[in-house]
Amino acid sequence: MIKNYFKIAWRNLIKNKTYTLLNIVGLSAGLTCFAFITLWIKDEWSYDRFNTKADRIYRVVGKYKSDAEIFEQAVTSVPMGPTLKNDYPEVENFVRFDKSDAVVKNGTQMYAEEGFLVTEPSFFDMYSYKMTQGDPKTALSDPYSIILTERMARKYFGSESPIGKTLSIMLYDSTGKGAPYKVTGVMPDAPKNAHLTFNFLVSFETLIASDRKEFMSDNAWGDNSYYTYLLLKNGASYKELESKLPQFYEKYLAPLNRKYGGAGRTDYTLQPLTDIYLTSHRRYEISPTGSLANLYIFGTAGLFILLIAGINYMNLATSRSIQRAKEVGVKKVLGALKSQLIAQYLFEAILLAMASLLAALFLCKLFQPFFHQITDKDISVFSSPLLLSFMLAASFFLGLLSGVYPAFFISSYQPASVLKGAFSTSGKGVWLRKSLVVLQFTITIILIAGILIINNQTSFIQHKDLGYSRDAILTLKVNGDKEVTANIEAFKNDLKTNPLIRGFTTSNSILVGGMGNNGATTVDNQGKKLYSSTYRLTTDYDYLDVMGMKLLAGRNFSREFPTDERKDSTQNFILNEAAVKAFGWETPNKAIGKPFMMSGRNGKVVGIVKDFHFNSLQHPVEPIAMLLRGKEFAQILLKVDMQRPKEAIIWVENQWKKHFPTSYLDYAFLDKKLNDQYKAEERFSTIFLYFSILSMLIACLGLYGLTSFATEQRAKEIGIRKVLGASIAGIVGLFSKDFLQLILLSVVIATPIAWWAMNRWLQDFAYRIEVGWQVFALAGFMAMLIALVTVSFKAVRAAAVNPVKSLRTE
Secondary structure, eight states, X not given: OXXXXXXXXXXXXXXXXXXXXXXXXXHHHHHHHHHHHHHHHHHHHTTXXXXXXXXXXXXXXXXXXXXXXXXXXXXXXXXHHHHHHHHOTTEEEXXXXXXXXXXXXXXXXXXXXXXXXXXXXXXXXXXXXXXXXXXXXXXXXXXXEEEEEHHHHHHHHTTSOOTTOEEEEOSSOTTSSOEEEXXXXXXXXXXXXXXXXXXXXXXXXXXXXXXXXXXTSTHHHHOOOBEEEEEEOTTOOHHHHHHTHHHHXXXXXXXXXXXXXXXXXXXXXXXXXXXXXXXXXXXXXSSOOOOHHHHHHXXXXXXHHHHHHHHHXXXXXXXXXXXXXXXXXXXXXXXXXXXXXXXHHHHHHHHHHHHHHHHHHXXXXXXXXXXXXXXXXXXXXXXXXXXXXHHHHHHHHHHHHHHHIIIIIGGGSOHHHHHTTTTTTXXXXXXXXXXXXXXXXXXXXXXXXXXXXXXXXXXXXXXXXOSSOOXXXXXXXXXXXXXXXXXXXXXXXXXXXXXXXXXXXXXXXXXXXXOOEEEEEEEOTTOOEEEEEEEEEEEOTTHHHHHTXXXXXXXXXXXXXXXXXXXXXXXXXXXXXXXXXXXXXXXXXXXXXXXEEETTEEEEEEEXXXXXXXXXXXXXXXXXEEEEOOSOOSXXXXXXXXXXXXXXXXXXXXXXXXXXXXXXXXXXXXXXXXXXXXXXXXXXXXXXXXXXXXXXXXXXXXXXXXXXXXXXXXXXXXXXXXXXXXXXXXXXXXXXXXXXXXXXXXXXXXXXXXXXXXXXXXXXXXXXXXXXXXXXXXXXXXXXXXXXXXXXXXXXXXXXXXXXXXXXXX
């Protein structure tokens, strides 16, 4: 019997090649999209969950409050971890981190490396990381010890064992030329699905040894530059421990705050390890974080695409089944049982669904490299048994569901009625197919509106005025090199003799990814003393001019004013508009002359600069104080002639070698670094675009199939209309009208849903576009245009058929 079912099903599928192809292509495309979206979501959700003790690991974070501001930060001080472990028995262990970049010297070769994670032996006790060489209990015990990942070990030592060998690294080094670090271990490369990423692990004792006196003083509590994680004992409640942290603050930090005149307060909380990547957007995150909102959007899009594919499959199956009504009548006349007919139709529908599943698995394998390229995630459908099982179940369910209609309803009709054609001309099932078309295009319009808004926001980010010139700025990283800082003036003078170099300045930071802060004190317009933790940017005299920043009030730093320079306890400051608002000065002009103290230096505000972005647009512009640098700086910024950038870079390289022959030149254009901080948003936009386009194609396949069915059903009507003088355009319009009415209804339903969803997504950005009605009008127009083209393609062909041939269809 099964063999007979298979033979009949195969003949029917081969006979109706277009129907079969549309069904397989549509459903397999939907399953493939769903599989890749699920893989992306699964990987994002998996961050840090591979750690066996993840449910007991928490990061200590703080919420700072003062009269001028409130903000949350991911960093704490060095004494935080050991003191919490000492005072609270529920803390089993702690680990501290600092993260940095450095120049590594191996023999005569130098490399600029990223991903130095400074930590301590408890790292291996808390996290599920193993070592392939070395002892995890002692590898990070001594100062200037370092563990390499396997990739770094191969890079610097090839196939030789690196244990006991040394690398010269410019990290926490007072000479500025690098200190020898002893390799004490090798470990596998850090997994990508962790918010802690690294290429090197450096002993935390190295940091302490660099300035042991400072780290043992009261000042250590005020230096919030480090990350503290706690491992709680089994059964311990992190909420209970969190409730004790206000007393911890009063015991250790409040006395120091009063002693040194601080007016702010920090409330500490505990953040679960598995929440950090998707939900944390605090100041000074240790690495870029993801977005839970993006997961919701992608998850919804994945379900939508699978639903569109399922609707296509069911619509085509039910509409095609009507054409087989006479087949049912003939079989019943010949003695076929209802149970046999039901089994035949269900078997055929499920067989087609399983063929679509096999096609989807082939497409997953085929497009795996492309998926890796656009997502940077090297994961496969075939490595997830749960996903494969779901795809199998979904395919079987869709096949079963689409086979139910012909199996149970058509097989129940009386042969006499069916053979007279009464069934084929009835309106049964039409309302269901129309409802499914409306649902299908509602989803499609939501996705179109989503991609329009996401692209507009991405474009807005790329072109927004940042308050300074981002183009033509070449950044040279100093990396703490004393040779560079000592001879900078000679380098500057020689460099500027070439007209390709149009500006030269130095700073402690580039305006990407935020910067450090310091306690600051000033007064408001009523003379009330205000305390703030304000961002700090050290510059030289030429910084505002080179960066193209605009002064709103006061003046720039000038050599004509000695009080601008860094003295023993005095120095003047330039602030931004955000500081004017935060300190209640009302206007930039009223801020000029106000007393301002930062880092123990008393001065006054001499200038107010227009707000400029020094963090991503997900964060609002916050108060920042600019002051003249001392001898130290971290970045050189050059304004170069972008008509001849290669020549400018060659000139810079030659002058660097001349003045700093033993130093490493690490350069990049500022606009590239700015774009890098939005890689996640650009990647999200790209992925969403591809999947949205696929969803539209799937919807068009279904619409094409339904149009084909409608033209076949109305072939005689088309012939009669042509004989009576109807034009091709008139016939196309007749077919298009019905579908366009359904799509217009879809626009009405989709608009409020899309508006709500995308406004929720935009809340993640402090600076965002306004969503107007034009976006939804365009989305609706695009959907209607796509539908019109799809319907017209088939309708024109049907209308062009010789009416004589049409009238002979029966």
